[in-house]
Amino acid sequence: MSRSYLPHWMHWLGSPPNFYRFAGAWRPWLMAAALIAGAIGLYGGLVLAPPDYQQGDAYRIIFIHVPSAWMSLFIYATMAVAGLIALVWRVKLAEVIAMECAPTGAAFTFITLVTGSLWGKPMWGTWWTWDARLTSELVLLFLYLGVIGLYNAFEDRRRGARAASLLALVGIVNLPIVHYSVQWWNTLHQGTTVDFLDPARSSIAPSMLWPLLVMALATHLYFFASLLGRTRTGLLSLESGKQWVRALVDGQPERTTGAPT
Amino acid sequence: MNEGRIGRSMPAAKAGMAGACIALLRRDFVLAWRRRGELFLPLLYAVIVAALFPFALGPDPELLARIAGGVLLVIVVLAMLPALESMFRADLEDGTLEQWLLAPQPLALLALIRVIAHWLTTVLPLIVVMPLLGVLLNLPVKVLPVLIVALLLATPLLALLGSVLSALAAGARRSGILMALMLLPLAVPVVIFAAGAVAAAQSGMPYIAPLMWLAAALVLAIVLAPLACAAALRIAVES
Amino acid sequence: MTTPPAPAAPLLSAHRLAFSRNDEPVFGPLDFSLGPGETVLVEGDNGSGKTTLLRVLAGMLPSAEGEIRFDGKPASRDSRNGHVLWLGHRTGMNESLSAHENLGFLAGLYGTRPGMTAIAAMERVGIAAWIDEPLRTLSAGQKKRVGLARLLLIPGDIWLLDEPYANLDRHGIDLVNALIAEHCARGGATLVTSHGAVRFADPRARHIRLGT
Numbered sequence: 211m212s213r214s215y216l217p218h219w220m221h222w223l224g225s226p227p228n229f230y231r232f233a234g235a236w237r238p239w240l241m242a243a244a245l246i247a248g249a250i251g252l253y254g255g256l257v258l259a260p261p262d263y264q265q266g267d268a269y270r271i272i273f274i275h276v277p278s279a280w281m282s283l284f285i286y287a288t289m290a291v292a293g294l295i296a297l298v299w300r301v302k303l304a305e306v307i308a309m310e311c312a313p314t315g316a317a318f319t320f321i322t323l324v325t326g327s328l329w330g331k332p333m334w335g336t337w338w339t340w341d342a343r344l345t346s347e348l349v350l351l352f353l354y355l356g357v358i359g360l361y362n363a364f365e366d367r368r369r370g371a372r373a374a375s376l377l378a379l380v381g382i383v384n385l386p387i388v389h390y391s392v393q394w395w396n397t398l399h400q401g402t403t404v405d406f407l408d409p410a411r412s413s414i415a416p417s418m419l420w421p422l423l424v425m426a427l428a429t430h431l432y433f434f435a436s437l438l439g440r441t442r443t444g445l446l447s448l449e450s451g452k453q454w455v456r457a458l459v460d461g462q463p464e465r466t467t468g469a470p471t
Numbered sequence: 472m473n474e475g476r477i478g479r480s481m482p483a484a485k486a487g488m489a490g491a492c493i494a495l496l497r498r499d500f501v502l503a504w505r506r507r508g509e510l511f512l513p514l515l516y517a518v519i520v521a522a523l524f525p526f527a528l529g530p531d532p533e534l535l536a537r538i539a540g541g542v543l544l545v546i547v548v549l550a551m552l553p554a555l556e557s558m559f560r561a562d563l564e565d566g567t568l569e570q571w572l573l574a575p576q577p578l579a580l581l582a583l584i585r586v587i588a589h590w591l592t593t594v595l596p597l598i599v600v601m602p603l604l605g606v607l608l609n610l611p612v613k614v615l616p617v618l619i620v621a622l623l624l625a626t627p628l629l630a631l632l633g634s635v636l637s638a639l640a641a642g643a644r645r646s647g648i649l650m651a652l653m654l655l656p657l658a659v660p661v662v663i664f665a666a667g668a669v670a671a672a673q674s675g676m677p678y679i680a681p682l683m684w685l686a687a688a689l690v691l692a693i694v695l696a697p698l699a700c701a702a703a704l705r706i707a708v709e710s
Numbered sequence: 711m712t713t714p715p716a717p718a719a720p721l722l723s724a725h726r727l728a729f730s731r732n733d734e735p736v737f738g739p740l741d742f743s744l745g746p747g748e749t750v751l752v753e754g755d756n757g758s759g760k761t762t763l764l765r766v767l768a769g770m771l772p773s774a775e776g777e778i779r780f781d782g783k784p785a786s787r788d789s790r791n792g793h794v795l796w797l798g799h800r801t802g803m804n805e806s807l808s809a810h811e812n813l814g815f816l817a818g819l820y821g822t823r824p825g826m827t828a829i830a831a832m833e834r835v836g837i838a839a840w841i842d843e844p845l846r847t848l849s850a851g852q853k854k855r856v857g858l859a860r861l862l863l864i865p866g867d868i869w870l871l872d873e874p875y876a877n878l879d880r881h882g883i884d885l886v887n888a889l890i891a892e893h894c895a896r897g898g899a900t901l902v903t904s905h906g907a908v909r910f911a912d913p914r915a916r917h918i919r920l921g922t
Contacts, residue, residue: 494819498815
């Protein structure tokens, strides 16, 4: 298949040994940046930001809850895009990336649900309610679990990755439902407070907004660092018979290969 | 300009699309008829579960009437699961699916016909039995038509979604819970809208809007699900 | 002054065709072509990739490298539809139905060769006595003959036969060779795999050897 329309660096990065080295180099930096940003964001949110005039100090859990919720959606979108590439062009790297997104996405979704529940108890008097946003977020968790389950049900990992990618794409219809559920239905959950398309409409105080955005940055950095690490491991096990992996294990200089496999 | 010579050395009686669809429908009906004893199992299951609720919750007629609509919806969804799981398994194992790949008709069309045959043979009997189950659970009579319409919209939608999942799981190792795990997230919105229509009808409110949403989703699924199902079948055959 | 017509493209051709599974090479690179009336025999020991080659040609497996062409045009998803017949290890028919019913449905789905009926096909392959029994009650050899009846009944220029002699007795083997010869005489092309235990009847067939 001709890949002449891809920029050269993308072509280069698609080759597993090249990606392995690239990811290994960048991962520590991304992880360090994530930890620093997380520290700053948490300090800003837990210490610097003033108490909410309605909710007091209990609201501070949003600095974990909201970024986790954003990540649960963002990771699913990433998984779906990587899955689409894996399905249409059968790129091995895309298969691995798509499948390694799923556990991290499930974890963020779980954190969203748990932190939301911890917040809901003092706010609404209940650990759980079946309103539109909570329900669709729970559905999202089940979608992730379905993708993980289907992938692991196949003996051939490449076929399993493609099947699970197709499942992820079928479930993508849930994403707009989660996001817009608070607008379409009257729900217990609060409405859109941070509007990226029109910041003037955001109804959150700036002193609370900046820690929130910093935490969002921290979680994104963490996700990318984690994804790089997990993809490296996934590539190693997928390619375990190949020469570049054996060279790594033996500590010998590997034969450089210019063409992606 | 040289025309391709494939097909010209042996001009054949072309299989028209309509003829092919009828042939496939007939095949699935004959197979279902051969297994007609098995087709009673989902019905029996539905009746048993419906009968268990009054024993579990007490026979208070008002309580039963309040929950009947939702309970019947859930019973239908659960009763659909076993048949959905095996929609393509037999054909994958005996090699029929391989032959479908080489058929003159589009694979998506064959998948759609399979779903239609599946719905007619395994789900329609459940819907026909609804009035009986409604009596068991004291379903208010005025709600019954709305429940039937909601089921007529929701069950084909679930069958179409289930066909994609069944094709995906057909190539995998047998795992009983996998089908339910995959179907649940996709079934939740369908059940919400169907139950919303029934609940609205029960309290005398307008119920048309949820039914319209179901109908729109059904139309979308009729177009898209066979394509996804064909892609999943290609993955399943590859081994 | 008229130019002579260009030589017609072969029905099926492969150029540098190769396949790997888990990065272990299974076969290739192979080059061959199949024109009307030609037969190619693919030989190799068990595990040498014969079935994989046929499945790649049939479109069930994506090729790792190389190119397949039908009628000179690169193979697309639908190039084979209605033109390629596949006979593999599995019957491709439902075991709860009889041979007659199965072939009837297949005829409805794929069409029939002109002048051929399900009954005639079943008589030709010698299963006339068992046409109404469910397939699951037939022996492996009888099921194979039902598969051969399918080849007779359904139109298709290119036959891909994976171990067609398996489970057949001497008469069955002669039947397969006769069917292939008739198919080639009609202008069709055949690709057959065998692990070499059967002497292939057609002396003009080309041979491809897989494996070491």
